[in-house]
Structure formats: structure tokens, C-alpha cells
Amino acid sequence: MSDVASIEALAGDVAEWRREIHRHPGVAFDVGPTASLVAGKLRAFGLDEVIEGVGRTGVVGVLRGRRAGTRTVALRADMDALPIHEQTNLGHASREAGKMHACGHDGHTAMLLGAAKHLSDARDFAGTAVFLFQPAEETSEGALAMIEDGLFERVPVDAVYGLHSLPGLPVGHFATRPGPVMASVDRFEIRIEARGAHAAMPHQGVDAVYVASQVVVALQSIVSRNLDPLEPAVVTVGAIQAGDAFNVLPDTARLLGTARALTAASRDTIERRLREVAEGVARLNGARAQVTYDRISPATVNHPAEAAIAARVAEGIAGPGNADPAMAPLMIGEDFARFLEKKPGAFAFIGNGDTAGLHHPAYDFDDRAIPAGIRYWVGLVEEA
Structure with a gap:
């Protein structure tokens, strides 16, 4: 039986694993059932090492090929779900209230398990394959937790690769690019301190709602006037909280938002100007602004050589024209970026077809993508 045929034959089992994972989701680091399933299957496959509890609840599997070789390649899948109803x-819908796999992590984990099973059956590759199953991707904490827990000291690797489902891309198609492929993710809070008054006598106070509104408008000048127009960036205010009465000017307002950038320089400029703009607009109106700016995760930046390998492997699976090697970057974030800060590597996308979007309560991973995903992981081990 050829490799393609054997992977196709395995795909049904992998789909069942995926649905079992989907039924029992866990969020952030609370992925016990999934981590246990992963560790149990890796041991059953006969991997050389299975390490649990890396970065609290991460699982690492190590498999050595039977051919001579010294390179070690890591493949990463994320295990956590989202706090979404x-x-x-579906028959395999979540049985955990308020939790669901709305981002494809169940599919990522199952496909990587399928690759581990396929590779372990013959070990027909050189060097060592390392399978990283990471918790807490959605909170941007898991990759860093695994790194700080000594992941790369305990299991040294030469390169690391990631793969993510992407609605809108045809099933089984791939996309990647060298350089920035996803944006940095930052969170900010701006607290406006003004002076309350009766709504009918606004001259006796300083209107926090008006000041907050001016700040929201002024923040849009950062991307349009302070950054290179050829470098994508986003500054979005997602929430405004102020007051609780129709006839009172509140003395405080709170703005919550996010900033995204593809380069470190743009990220630095956004943070600096956001503080300057918020504080300046507030002061101009007789109020005060307190800014809290948290950097969540850096931009996901693919290394050129590894991105070329990923694109070559993907095209060999999907066929010419079905594996975009120069996709436009996305302004969503991924804490896989932490791994790419430590090791060369690349992140790619696999199509999920015309489905609900990521983080949507109607999203479901398309099991038809499983054979292509397994072949991609296997191809990376053989190629890289």
C-alpha cells in the first residue's frame, strides 16, 4: 500500500479521534481529557519518548527514524478550545457547556496524531521527529509556557512548523509566505478621568463620554498618518464603558481595544502614539487619560528557507496552483510566533472550505482536509 493510500485508510480513524476531542473541549491550560488522549495514543503508537506536563499541560512525543540523520524537526498542534456556546x-457537538472547538484545534491535534501514527509504523525517515501538542494558544500563553519550562533544552530541535485551518480556502489547499504571516497582538485600556455633571448643565463639568469619543476618532490617525501606508496595521476600540444614566455626565469612561502590526517598528510606533494621542486629547479637553498597554504576542514571522520547504511540500500534496507560497498576511495573531523567535520554522494554512469563520459558534473542522494535513506533516519530516 502506498503512503497516500495508507494515509487515506487512516483518515477515518483520525476523524473519529477529532470528533472525540471536539466532544470534550477544554480552554486555556485546562485541556486534561485531550492531553490524556494524546499521550495515550502516542504511547500506543510506540514513540521513543512521551513527555507530559510540559508548560503545565503540554504533551511532547519524540520519534527517531531508522535512516541515518542528525536533524530534528518539530511539528506543533494546539489543543485548547474557546469559551463559546x-x-x-452536530452529533459530535461539545458536551461541555460554554466551551467549543471553534478554531480547528481539534482537527490540528488529530491530524498531528495521524502523522505520528503513520510515521511510527515504518520510521522510514532520517533524523528525529518531535510532536508538540500545546495548550493555551487562544490565550497566547501556551507556547511561552512550554519554552519557559525548558522545552528546547529538554528536546533540542533544528526547526519547528505549524499548521492551521482556514475557512475560505478550498479544502485541502494550502497557503503560506516567507516573512510576516500574522500580526502581533496587543491589548490596551484607556481610562478617562473627567468631572461629572448634570446632563442639562454640561458646562459645569467635563464630559467623559465626549472625551472618550474624541479619543476613539483621534486614534485612527495613528495608522493613517504615523505608519508607512505599505505596512498593514490595525488599531481598534472594541468597547466603551461609561455612565449608567441618561441625564448625567459620567466622570469616568473606559476604552478597551487591540492593536495589530506586522513589524516591530510599527508595533513600537503604535504603542508610543497611542499613549501620546490619548493623553493629549484628554488634556486638551480638561480631562486625564491613563493608558495601560499589554503586549500579548509578537508577529508570526516565517523564516525564508523553512517557508520555502513548507510551500514545496504543500504544492506536492495539493498540486500546482493549489498551494499559495506568497499569501497576503493576516492581521489575526498566533502564539506560534514564540516558537519562531527561538527556532527557524514556518507556519502554514490548510483550507477548511466555505464554512463558518474561525471563532464562530457554527464553525466545525472539515474532516475532508485530514488526509492532506497528515500528508503535509509527513512530507515535512521527510523533506526537512
Whole structure:
């Protein structure tokens, strides 16, 4: 049986693993059932090492090929779900209230398990394959937790690769690019301190709602006037909280938002100007602004050589024209970026077809993508 045929034959089992994972989601580091399933299967596959509890609840599997070789390549899948009420009404829908796999992590984990099973059956590759199953991707904490827990000292690797489902891309197609492929993710809070008054006598106070509104408008000048127009960036205010009465000017307002950038220089400029703009607009209106700016995760930046390998492997699976090697970068974030700060590597996308979007309560991973995903992981081990 050829490799393609054997992977196709394995895909049904992998789909069942995926649905079992989907039924029992866990968020952040609380991924016990999934981590236990992963560790149990890796041991059953006969891997050389299975390490649990890396970065609190991460699982690492090590498999050595039977051919001579010294390179070690790591493949990463994320295990955590989201705090979302599922609305798919599928037979394998989440049985955990308020939790669901709305970002494809169940599919990522199952495909990587499938690759581990396939590779372990023959070990027909050189060097060592390392399988990283990471918790807490959605909170941007898991990759760093694994690194700080000594991941790369305990299991040294030469390169690391990631793969993510992408709605809108045809099933089984791939996309990647060298350089920035996803944006940095930052969170900010701006607290406006003004002076309350009766709504009918605004001259006796300083209107925190008006000041907050001016700040929201002024923040849009950062991207349009302070950054290179050829470098994508986003500054979004997602929430404004102020007051609780129709006839009172509140003395405080709170703005919550996010900033995204593809380069470190743009990220630095956004943080600096956000503080300057918020504080300046508030002061101009007789109020005060307190800014809290938290950097969540850096931009996901693919290394050129590894991105070329990823694109070559993907095209060999999907066929010419079905594996975009120069996709436009996305302004969403990924804490896989932490791994790429430590090791060369690349992140790619696999198509999920015309489905609900990521983080949508009606999203479900398309099991038809499983054979292509397994072949991609296997191809990376053989190629890299």
C-alpha cells in the first residue's frame, strides 16, 4: 500500500479521534481529557519518548527514524478550545457547556496524531521527529509556557512548523509566505478621568463620554498618518464603558481595544502614539487619560528557507496552483510566533472550505482536509 493510500485508510480513524476531542473541549491550560488522549495514543503508537506536563499541560512525543540523520524537526498542534456556546447541532457537538472547538484545534491535534501514527509504523525517515501538542494558544500563553519550562533544552530541535485551518480556502489547499504571516497582538485600556455633571448643565463639568469619543476618532490617525501606508496595521476600540444614566455626565469612561502590526517598528510606533494621542486629547479637553498597554504576542514571522520547504511540500500534496507560497498576511495573531523567535520554522494554512469563520459558534473542522494535513506533516519530516 502506498503512503497516500495508507494515509487515506487512516483518515477515518483520525476523524473519529477529532470528533472525540471536539466532544470534550477544554480552554486555556485546562485541556486534561485531550492531553490524556494524546499521550495515550502516542504511547500506543510506540514513540521513543512521551513527555507530559510540559508548560503545565503540554504533551511532547519524540520519534527517531531508522535512516541515518542528525536533524530534528518539530511539528506543533494546539489543543485548547474557546469559551463559546456551540451552535452546530452536530452529533459530535461539545458536551461541555460554554466551551467549543471553534478554531480547528481539534482537527490540528488529530491530524498531528495521524502523522505520528503513520510515521511510527515504518520510521522510514532520517533524523528525529518531535510532536508538540500545546495548550493555551487562544490565550497566547501556551507556547511561552512550554519554552519557559525548558522545552528546547529538554528536546533540542533544528526547526519547528505549524499548521492551521482556514475557512475560505478550498479544502485541502494550502497557503503560506516567507516573512510576516500574522500580526502581533496587543491589548490596551484607556481610562478617562473627567468631572461629572448634570446632563442639562454640561458646562459645569467635563464630559467623559465626549472625551472618550474624541479619543476613539483621534486614534485612527495613528495608522493613517504615523505608519508607512505599505505596512498593514490595525488599531481598534472594541468597547466603551461609561455612565449608567441618561441625564448625567459620567466622570469616568473606559476604552478597551487591540492593536495589530506586522513589524516591530510599527508595533513600537503604535504603542508610543497611542499613549501620546490619548493623553493629549484628554488634556486638551480638561480631562486625564491613563493608558495601560499589554503586549500579548509578537508577529508570526516565517523564516525564508523553512517557508520555502513548507510551500514545496504543500504544492506536492495539493498540486500546482493549489498551494499559495506568497499569501497576503493576516492581521489575526498566533502564539506560534514564540516558537519562531527561538527556532527557524514556518507556519502554514490548510483550507477548511466555505464554512463558518474561525471563532464562530457554527464553525466545525472539515474532516475532508485530514488526509492532506497528515500528508503535509509527513512530507515535512521527510523533506526537512
